[in-house]
Amino acid sequence: MEFVETLLPGVGVRYELTTRAGQPVGIVVRREGSVELVFYDRRDPDQAREVLQLEPDEVAAVAEVLGAPRVTQRFADLSREVPGLESSRVTVPAGSA
Structure with missing residues (x-):
């Protein structure tokens, strides 16, 4: 899936894509952190x-x-x-930096 990114001065960034089903969608990420999902008419x-x-x-x-x-x-x-790669849980005490 390909995104087209457009800077919206004073607003944020708009990302546009078209789903496999052909639905055009926009995602507007505003500078203050809110987002608008826009579903366009096909x-x-x-x-x-x-x-x-x-x-x-x-x-x-x-x-x-x-x-x-x-x-x-x-x-x-x-x-x-990666042979031998393992994971384990690590507890980080509150207040540690």
Whole structure:
């Protein structure tokens, strides 16, 4: 999937993509951390069909849900590629730097 990145001066950055199903989508990442997911009309890609606004805490939650499986899968792939690579849990005490 290819993203087209456009700087929006004073606003943030817009990323545009088209899904395999042909749905044009825009992701506007605003400077203050909020995000707008824009679903464009397939027949008129300049017309927003639906806009979903996410606040910074919602963005973080969605990113965690979408990102965690990718990190886990990548580690599993590395574990198979690198003989002897293991993981273990490390507890970091509160207040340590």
